Amino acid sequence: MNWMGPFCTVMPREWVEVGNRDGVFLAYPSGTNPLLLQISSPAFPNGGFLPMPYRSEGCNCNPPLQIVGLPPVARSLLVILEQQGTPLSSRTHWVCWDLPVHSLIETREQNGTNGRNDFLMEGYTGPFQQKEITSYRFLVHALRYQLHLPTGASRYQVEKLLGASRVAYGELSFFV
Numbered sequence: 001m002n003w004m005g006p007f008c009t010v011m012p013r014e015w016v017e018v019g020n021r022d023g024v025f026l027a028y029p030s031g032t033n034p035l036l037l038q039i040s041s042p043a044f045p046n047g048g049f050l051p052m053p054y055r056s057e058g059c060n061c062n063p064p065l066q067i068v069g070l071p072p073v074a075r076s077l078l079v080i081l082e083q084q085g086t087p088l089s090s091r092t093h094w095v096c097w098d099l100p101v102h103s104l105i106e107t108r109e110q111n112g113t114n115g116r117n118d119f120l121m122e123g124y125t126g127p128f129q130q131k132e133i134t135s136y137r138f139l140v141h142a143l144r145y146q147l148h149l150p151t152g153a154s155r156y157q158v159e160k161l162l163g164a165s166r167v168a169y170g171e172l173s174f175f176v
Contacts, residue, residue, distance in 0.1 A: 034141075034142075034166045034167055034168050034169045035069060035071055035142075035167060035168040035169075036069065036168065036169065036170060037067055037068065037069045037070065037140055037142065037168045037169060037170030038067070038068040038069055038170060039065060039066070039067055039068075039138060039140050039170040039171060039172040040065075040066045040068075040172060041063050041064055041065055041066065041172060042064055042066065043063040043064060044063065044174055046172055046173060046174070047173055047174065047175075048174055048175070049174065049175050049176065050063070050126075050127060050136070050174045050175070050176050051063075054126055054127075055126045055127055055128060055129070055176060056125060056126040056127065056128040057126075057128060057129060058126065060124065060125070060126045061107055061108045061124065061126070062079075062081070062094065062105070062107060062108065062109055062124045062126075063107060064104060064105065064106055064107050065079070065104070065105040065138060065140065065172065066103060066104055067102075067103050067104070067105070067140060067142075067170065068103065069168065069170070070101055070103065070142055070168065071142060071167050071168050073144060073167055074101045074142035074143065074144070074167055074168060075101065075143060075144060075145050075146060076097065076098045076099060076100070076101065076142075076143045076145065076146040076147070077097075077099035077100070077101055077102075077105070077112070077140060077141065077142055077143070078095075078096070078097045078098075078099070078140070078141040078143060078147070078158065078162075079094065079095070079096045079097075079099065079105060079109075079112070079138060079139070079140050079141075080092065080094065080095050080096075080138070080139040080141075080155060081093040081094035081095075081124070081127075081136065081137075081138050081139075082136065082137060082139065083127065083134060083135070083136050084134075084135040084136060084137060085134065085135050091118045092117050092118045092155045093117055093118070093119075093124070093125050093126065093127060093136070094114075094117055094123070094124040094125065095114070095115035095116075095117060095154075095155045095158055096109065096112040096113065096114050096115065096123075096124075097112055097113055097115065097143075097146075097147045097149065097158055098112050098113045098146045098147055098148070098149075099111055099112035100112075101142065105140075113147075113149065113150075113151055113153075114151060114152075115149070115151075115152060115153045115154060115155060115157075115158060116152045116153065116154050117155075122151060122152050127176040128176070129176060130176070133175050133176070134175065134176050135173065135174075135175055136173070136174055136175070136176060137171050137172060137173040137174070138171060138172045139169070139170075139171050140169070140170050140171070140172075141162065141166050141168070141169050142166070142167050142168035142169070143162070143165045143166055143167065144164075144165040144166075144167050145165055147161050147165075149161070
């Protein structure tokens with residue numbers, strides 16, 4: 001009996017269904033861990049301080065990000081900039097999806113689709129100087145397919161679609 005066929009309604013417990021925009025459902029192992037990406041920036045070291053041009057007080061543009069270890073099955077990238085250590089949850093400064101799969105995300109990246117951040121703006125809102133040193137991180141996800149969400153979608157809407165489409169993941173931490 002071919003229980004893994006395309007018309008099967010019974011799936012093993014460890015598998016999940018993921019729908020793409022065409023309504024086609026694909027099955028991937030739910031226990032599969034994504035590969036690790038190495039994320040760095042020529043503008044600052046991992047765990048260092050973000051230079052002024054990339055802050056909201058400066059030019060307010062995203063820094064360049066270098067990505068090593070992209071798997072060949074990746075079809076798009078998702079980038080999230082979040083502030084860590086806030087009282088309730090992390091604060092989103094940037095969410096951008098459907099970026100082309102390249103090893104470098106340029107400064108002032110324009111090739112992806114920008115979502116709405118926690119400041120109710122579409123696109124990048126750089127970190128701003130606060131009374132205390134604050135921790136931030138860039139999260140980069142390599143995805144099996146494009147998300148095809150409209151401009152202005154929220155981080156929550158984006159993360160609902162991640163599921164098993166994420167094939168690799170990495171992060172770059174810094175302080176302001």
